[in-house]
Amino acid sequence: MTADALPAPVRAQSNRVLVVALIATTAMLFTAFAAAYLERSGARGWRRLDLPGILWANTLVLALSSVAAEIARRSRARPFDAVKDRSNVASFTGKPQGIARWALPASVLLGLLFLAGQAAAWAELRAEGVFLPTSPYASFFYLLTAIHAVHVAAALLALSVALTRARILGLAVGFWHFMGIVWLYVLLILKVLG
Amino acid sequence: MEHRQGFLGKYVFSFDHKVIGIQYIVTAILMAVIAGALAVIIRTRLAWPGVGAKAFPPEAYISFVTMHGTLMVFFVVSLALSGLANFLIPLQIGARDMAYPFLNMLSFWTVVPACLIMLASFFVTGGAAASGWTAYPPLSAVKEAVPGSGLGQTLWLLGMALFIFSFTMGGLNFLTTTLNLRTRGMTMRRMPITVWGFLVATVLAILAFPPLTAAALMLLADRHLDTSFFVTDMLMGGKYRALGDGTPLLFQHLFWFLGHPEVYVLVLPCICMTFDILPAFTRRPIFGYRPSVYAMLVIGVLSMIVWGHHMFVTGMNPYVGKYFSIATVIITAPFSILGVNLLASLWRARMRFATPMLFALAVISAVGLGGFGGLFLGTMTSDIYFHDTYFVVGHFHLMIGTVTLLSIFGATYFWFPKMFGRMMDERLGRWHFWLTAGPMITIFVLMHMQGLGGMLRRTYDPSLYPYNEHNSTLRLPITLLAFLLFLAQSIFVWNFTKSIFKGEKAPANPWEATTLEWQAPSPPPHGNFGEQLPVVHRFAYEYSPGEGQADFVPQTVEKTA
Numbered sequence: 001m002t003a004d005a006l007p008a009p010v011r012a013q014s015n016r017v018l019v020v021a022l023i024a025t026t027a028m029l030f031t032a033f034a035a036a037y038l039e040r041s042g043a044r045g046w047r048r049l050d051l052p053g054i055l056w057a058n059t060l061v062l063a064l065s066s067v068a069a070e071i072a073r074r075s076r077a078r079p080f081d082a083v084k085d086r087s088n089v090a091s092f093t094g095k096p097q098g099i100a101r102w103a104l105p106a107s108v109l110l111g112l113l114f115l116a117g118q119a120a121a122w123a124e125l126r127a128e129g130v131f132l133p134t135s136p137y138a139s140f141f142y143l144l145t146a147i148h149a150v151h152v153a154a155a156l157l158a159l160s161v162a163l164t165r166a167r168i169l170g171l172a173v174g175f176w177h178f179m180g181i182v183w184l185y186v187l188l189i190l191k192v193l194g
Numbered sequence: 195m196e197h198r199q200g201f202l203g204k205y206v207f208s209f210d211h212k213v214i215g216i217q218y219i220v221t222a223i224l225m226a227v228i229a230g231a232l233a234v235i236i237r238t239r240l241a242w243p244g245v246g247a248k249a250f251p252p253e254a255y256i257s258f259v260t261m262h263g264t265l266m267v268f269f270v271v272s273l274a275l276s277g278l279a280n281f282l283i284p285l286q287i288g289a290r291d292m293a294y295p296f297l298n299m300l301s302f303w304t305v306v307p308a309c310l311i312m313l314a315s316f317f318v319t320g321g322a323a324a325s326g327w328t329a330y331p332p333l334s335a336v337k338e339a340v341p342g343s344g345l346g347q348t349l350w351l352l353g354m355a356l357f358i359f360s361f362t363m364g365g366l367n368f369l370t371t372t373l374n375l376r377t378r379g380m381t382m383r384r385m386p387i388t389v390w391g392f393l394v395a396t397v398l399a400i401l402a403f404p405p406l407t408a409a410a411l412m413l414l415a416d417r418h419l420d421t422s423f424f425v426t427d428m429l430m431g432g433k434y435r436a437l438g439d440g441t442p443l444l445f446q447h448l449f450w451f452l453g454h455p456e457v458y459v460l461v462l463p464c465i466c467m468t469f470d471i472l473p474a475f476t477r478r479p480i481f482g483y484r485p486s487v488y489a490m491l492v493i494g495v496l497s498m499i500v501w502g503h504h505m506f507v508t509g510m511n512p513y514v515g516k517y518f519s520i521a522t523v524i525i526t527a528p529f530s531i532l533g534v535n536l537l538a539s540l541w542r543a544r545m546r547f548a549t550p551m552l553f554a555l556a557v558i559s560a561v562g563l564g565g566f567g568g569l570f571l572g573t574m575t576s577d578i579y580f581h582d583t584y585f586v587v588g589h590f591h592l593m594i595g596t597v598t599l600l601s602i603f604g605a606t607y608f609w610f611p612k613m614f615g616r617m618m619d620e621r622l623g624r625w626h627f628w629l630t631a632g633p634m635i636t637i638f639v640l641m642h643m644q645g646l647g648g649m650l651r652r653t654y655d656p657s658l659y660p661y662n663e664h665n666s667t668l669r670l671p672i673t674l675l676a677f678l679l680f681l682a683q684s685i686f687v688w689n690f691t692k693s694i695f696k697g698e699k700a701p702a703n704p705w706e707a708t709t710l711e712w713q714a715p716s717p718p719p720h721g722n723f724g725e726q727l728p729v730v731h732r733f734a735y736e737y738s739p740g741e742g743q744a745d746f747v748p749q750t751v752e753k754t755a
């Protein structure tokens with residue numbers, strides 16, 4: 001493609017549809033897992049495990065990362081120096097100033113820290129002798145967290161691309177927030193349901 | 195628009211939706227030859243159980259049935275429809291290409307390895323997967339269950355994973371393109387109904403495939419990582435195997451949550467393409483454009499909540515069964531609206547019987563026959579008898595076999611001039627039509643009869659069971675018709691290949707049709723519409739608008755005050 005054959009507004013709009021569709025299809029994936037989990041948790045021999053405490057720290061890290069990503073998005077949407085020039089308000093091209101410059105890299109780093117934290121949680125469970133096949137609950141725990149981690153990795157990739165391509169920032173951040181919501185959903189399933 | 199040069203860029207890794215569309219269609223034709231050959235082997239085995247018993251033991255039979263179904267549903271019909279969607283959507287909405295041409299190229303080149311993996315699985319130890327196109331555990335979950343449960347099943351899962359990935363990428367393109375790239379004046383209500391069909395199908399696919407992905411991941415874990423999502427303790431070959439206490443039925447729920455919407459993913463675009471073919475040969479607008487679109491939307495929603503009708507005999511709570519039964523019968527209402535609108539589109543028509551029209555007419559009959567059988571299956575009480583008999587086999591072959599293939603053939607004859615700038619041979623087309631529609635519909639109606647007689651599906655030698663005696667009369671006729679059907683397809687392959695190079699040159703609008711693709715040259719150049727994108731001024735089907743006016747008015751013609 002020569003830079004882009006489509007007018008910028010059309011491109012932006014279809015990117016938005018693309019992300020909504022991606023979110024919808026990912027949501028259905030986790031809904032299916034949740035349905036399977038609910039079905040299974042009603043059966044005999046179902047026992048929950050104590051989950052590693054580090055998961056709470058990871059949750060916090062992911063939340064902070066989302067906040068940082070949001071700061072980055074807003075600073076682009078309304079560059080501090082563009083407030084005077086109202087015609088520029090909605091553009092994504094303004095350069096953020098001051099601390100906001102570091103928001104996006106910080107968000108990516110926090111995301112990586114989250115993944116490291118998840119790996120630590122797995123290591124802790126394995127040290128306790130809890131492996132994927134140990135019990136149905138353990139199977140679901142590893143499966144759900146691993147599938148979530150794979151999606152987080154993909155979303156982080158998108159965020160990293162947004163470091164240099166501001167055009168997709170809004171969408172990458174949108175998907176990133178969605179990853180945070182899915183994580184809360186996974187926690188809800190694992191801690192509360194069943 | 196980038197214009198990629200060189201053979202590789204132009205024909206192999208092309209970004210052009212038209213080339214990608216044709217690539218999909220050619221791939222589907224190649225896979226159809228293999229899937230069809232499997233059907234011939236299956237029918238041979240059923241008519242003469244002794245023949246080839248050494249070369250094809252019972253394990254091989256069930257393996258062939260599995261792969262025949264898998265290839266036909268996902269690698270023939272789905273791919274052919276992906277091809278037609280790729281070719282038609284941008285042309286019909288007045289776009290220069292898909293919204294994400296690179297992604298489009300990627301989705302085709304993801305499905306190619308999927309095809310190869312599926313085919314390779316025939317040649318590994320134990321042979322190809324043998325757990326049915328539905329991959330039910332425990333056959334699909336316990337590696338030692340039957341020979342095909344080994345490496346063959348693993349490859350099946352891998353191939354399906356790649357297919358789903360590719361199909362989702364393709365769907366994202368169809369969705370974004372349809373919603374955002376329509377040309378000026380092309381409102382949603384002016385879109386050719388084919389585009390609507392693909393739109394509804396795409397949304398369904400995007401929402402319904404993930405549960406199958408989830409099921410496949412859990413199945414893989416059961417197979418290779420010792421979990422027990424779907425496997426339970428069981429007796430195998432006389433020995434007790436402690437496998438855990440999973441629930442095989444859970445897989446069925448997840449599978450059919452996809453499986454049922456998937457049948458509409460296949461059939462809605464096909465019905466819509468038939469709608470699109472009709473007016474060019476009846477010279478009348480299609481009947482009930484808006485009700486048809488609404489009916490499709492309703493079908494789309496309902497199709498996601500009726501999956502349990504595939505599981506009536508699994509011991510589900512009768513109240514749950516009742517619910518699924520009622521929901522299923524409700525879905526026949528919007529489905530009938532589509533069928534009746536197809537029929538009514540013929541009302542008072544001055545028909546032109548060209549090959550695409552013949553296929554369209556046959557599609558209408560198949561929709562009626564297949565839907566009629568569905569009523570008996572959707573009613574729980576009768577389904578308890580019909581389940582797992584040839585009645586079901588006849589029903590779904592009429593629907594996702596006959597309706598889809600006949601309309602795909604019709605669509606190919608119809609849009610071939612646009613694809614290659616040449617006409618297909620009309621005389622060969624007629625021969626192909628009669629030798630295809632005739633045997634196909636007859637075969638599957640006869641299978642309903644066998645099912646009424648209680649003949650079970652997935653049985654490699656029906657003569658083993660005394661209760662089946664009275665069903666034996668139809669076995670040979672069906673097999674002979676199947677041979678005829680298979681051989682007749684060589685007429686199509688020959689016509690298709692020959693016409694690409696030697697067909698009569700086609701004008702831009704050979705059928706005198708109104709939609710945008712016919713206002714572009716045949717074949718359309720890169721970028722489809724030259725310097726200026728067309729502007730749409732009217733509804734998609736303005737045929738015979740009134741006394742003293744032209745016979746048809748293309749969508750691009752301005753309204754005069």
Ligand code: HEM
Binds near residue numbers: 573
């Ligand atoms: C008129 C509306 C329809 C009704 C009420 C209906 C009902 C059913 C029911 C109840 C079954 C399960 C039978 C059993 O296994 O015992 C079934 C099977 C099936 N139907 Fe339909 N159906 C309808 C239309 C369709 C359409 C439009 C398609 C495809 C485009 C379709 C494709 C299938 C397939 C593929 C299966 C069997 C899958 C298998 O067991 O391998 N049906 N149908």
Ligand SMILES: [Cu+2]
Binds near residue numbers: 454501504
């Ligand atoms: Cu169904």
